[in-house]
Amino acid sequence: VWQDWWKVEVNDRQGFVPAAYVKKLDPAQSASRENLLEEQGSIALRQEQIDNQTRITKEAGSVSLRMKQVEELYHSLLELGEKRKGMLEKSCKKFMLFREANELQQWINEKEAALTSEEVGADLEQVEVLQKKFDDFQKDLKANESRLKDINKVAEDLESEGLMAEEVQAVQQQEVYGMMPRDETDSKTASPWKSARLMVHTVATFNSIKELNERWRSLQQLAEERSQLLGSAHEVQRFHRDADETKEWIEEKNQALNTDNYGHDLASVQALQRKHEGFERDLAALGDKVNSLGETAERLIQSHPESAEDLQEKCTELNQAWSSLGKRADQRKAKLGDSHDLQRFLSDFRDLMSWINGIRGLVSSDELAKDVTGAEALLERHQEHRTEIDARAGTFQAFEQFGQQLLAHGHYASPEIKQKLDILDQERADLEKAWVQRRMMLDQCLELQLFHRDCEQAENWMAAREAFLNTEDKGDSLDSVEALIKKHEDFDKAINVQEEKIAALQAFADQLIAAGHYAKGDISSRRNEVLDRWRRLKAQMIEKRSKLGESQTLQQFSRDVDEIEAWISEKLQTASDESYKDPTNIQLICASTSVY
Incomplete structure (x- = not known):
């Protein structure tokens, strides 16, 4: 009702009027x-x-x-x-x-x-x-x-x-x-x-x-x-x-640290370390942000004391998270450093083992020389291996020190490191043993070739004399026989000199056999052959000397006969000469006759 009618007042008079008006x-x-x-x-x-x-x-x-x-x-x-x-x-x-x-x-x-x-x-x-x-x-x-x-x-x-x-x-x-x-x-x-x-x-x-x-x-x-x-x-x-x-x-950075991948070789570890360096650069920027927020929190706490509790709580949570992240990052960095040390150690181990295997293949060769020159060349080459081995001594020492240092620091892979050190020590000892054995073999090879050379020289010498002794030439005259005897006397002197060499050869062979030379059977056979030939040579020499003596006697007799025959002929000729009938030759003939 009141919405359809309005109360109005005009000149102190009140009443109601329709709202539409x-x-x-x-x-x-x-x-x-x-x-x-x-x-x-x-x-x-x-x-x-x-x-x-x-x-x-x-x-x-x-x-x-x-x-x-x-x-x-x-x-x-x-x-x-x-x-x-x-x-x-x-x-x-x-x-x-x-x-x-x-x-x-x-x-x-x-x-x-x-x-x-x-x-x-x-x-x-x-x-x-x-x-x-x-x-x-x-x-x-x-x-x-x-x-x-x-x-x-x-x-x-x-x-x-x-x-x-x-x-x-x-x-x-x-x-x-x-x-x-x-x-x-x-x-x-x-x-x-x-x-x-x-x-x-x-x-x-x-x-x-x-x-x-x-x-x-x-x-x-x-x-x-x-x-x-x-x-x-x-x-x-x-x-x-x-x-x-x-x-x-x-x-997010914490999630990035949730990995057990520390590399499987030196290259991968170095790649992970470079990646972690980039991670640390990100952390440095993040640390600046955390520090800035800390300063902001302190300022806001001063200007907004009503929010001080929330601000302090938020700042504490942030600092705790940041501190935890920093510790984990440092732990991963240290773990990567240990992994790098381990992979470097293993890489050095593999390099040294590869070198040992290579040099061992050289020093363990079965190659043997067939002459003195070859034996000397093999020895020289083997000595070069010795020089190379000695040159590597510093590397082995550094590797040993590095491994011991890792063990002293309590490296997480200490058992493996100790095992590798022991293996390398054993391999190095085996290499040294192989070198020594090869050196002994090469020394014996050289000795064998020297023995063969001496034997060959002796046999060549004897062969040259055997040709002289085997000749049937006994001389056809006293002079030739005497020349042969003179030659035989020189040969006899040479035999005396050669006797010393044969004795030295025999002593050398006996020494090699006594020392357990790997070819002592061959040495013994060759020695016996040379000695038998030597004995035969000396027997032939004696026989030859006897024959030359007989030939000399025969030739001396023949020459004496020839001289007598010539004298007789000469005297017969003189006796049958009629020149004595010439009075001029009587005196000369008388003189000749008186001499006769």
């Missing part, structure tokens, strides 16, 4: 309407004065006077029109001022309620949403600042025109609230009192503009406080977000 007016609009009604009343009053004056003029009956009166009335009408125009313009300005001031006042009321809210958001996203709304409000505040400037300018213009001051003064003079009648049904008296009400409303509006400026400054102060509050909340929530993100990064 009335509406609620803005106070400023009501004042303007009253002002217009007042002006209409003034015009009607003036028209009544004009009508009275016209009636008086008619009564005067003077045309010229009437014309003058008409002109005066016309000018008066023009003045009234200009006056009305000015009043309408001022009324319009005041109406616009009232409306703008009222709207801005309502906007300030709305924003004050929002700015006095203590809500700052529970996380960074909510804070950023509130900050976005506040940024939009700041834009509106900036835009409405120009509205306030326009309102103040209009108010200043009205005040400068004296309108405000005149109305205020009029109200004060009439003592509006004490003189205003309650019954304003008379239109002649109602209009002035309505003007008085309008002036009172104008004064209220003028005071409202002052209040509006004060509330505007208060709103700006609230905005500044809200900005600081949101800024602080944003900084705190951003710290929490950055701390959470940093913890997530730390957890």
Whole structure:
């Protein structure tokens, strides 16, 4: 029912009117309407004065006077029109001022309620949403600042025109609230009192503009406080977000450390170490972030004591996570270092074992020389292997020291390291043994070849003498026989000299056999062959000497016979010579005969 009927009051009289025939007016609009009604009343009053004056003029009956009166009335009408125009313009300005001031006042009321809210958001996203709304409000505040400037300018213009001051003064003079009648049904008296009400409303509006400026400054102060509050909340929530993100990064780095891969060879370990160096560079940047967050937390604890507990708790969690990550990173670095040492140790072990196997293949060769030159070459080459082995002694010593150092430091692979050290020591000892055995073999080979050479030389020597001894030449004359004997005597001297060599050869062979030479059977056979041949040679030499002696005797006898035969022939010839018959030759013949 009350929505269909409105209660109204006019001239202290109350009643009900259908809602469709009335509406609620803005106070400023009501004042303007009253002002217009007042002006209409003034015009009607003036028209009544004009009508009275016209009636008086008619009564005067003077045309010229009437014309003058008409002109005066016309000018008066023009003045009234200009006056009305000015009043309408001022009324319009005041109406616009009232409306703008009222709207801005309502906007300030709305924003004050929002700015006095203590809500700052529970996380960074909510804070950023509130900050976005506040940024939009700041834009509106900036835009409405120009509205306030326009309102103040209009108010200043009205005040400068004296309108405000005149109305205020009029109200004060009439003592509006004490003189205003309650019954304003008379239109002649109602209009002035309505003007008085309008002036009172104008004064209220003028005071409202002052209040509006004060509330505007208060709103700006609230905005500044809200900005600081949101800024602080944003900084705190951003710290929490950055701390959470940093913890997530730390957890990612922790996950990256959850691996048992420490490399399977030196190259892979070195690759993992380079990767870990990059990981540590990332940790350095992450450490700077953690330190920065720690400094931020200390500053926020000082500036936001109400959040000190949460900030301290978050900072403690972050530092614990960072410390744990640093320890794990150091442990992995140390483990990679140990793995690198192990792989370097194993790599050196493999290199040394490969070298040992290679050199052992050389020093364990079954190759044997077939002559002295070859044996000497093999010995020389074997000695070069000795030089190479000795040159590697420093490497073996360094490897041994490195392994012992790892064992002393309690390396996680100490059993394997100890095993490799023992294996290498044994292999090195075996190599040394193989070299010594090969050297003994090569020495025996050289001795064997020297023995064979001596045997060959002896056999060659004996072969040359055997050819002499086996010849049937016994000489066909005493001279030739004597020459053969002389040659045999030289041969006999050579035999004596060669006897020493044969004896040395026999002693050398006996020595090799006694020393357990690998070819002692061959040596014994060859020795026996040489000695048998030597004995045969000496027997042939004796036989040959005997034959030459017999030949010498025979040839001596033959020569003596020949000489006797020649002498006999010579004497027979002399005896049968008849030259003695010549007396001249008697003396010579006698001399020859006496000699014979």
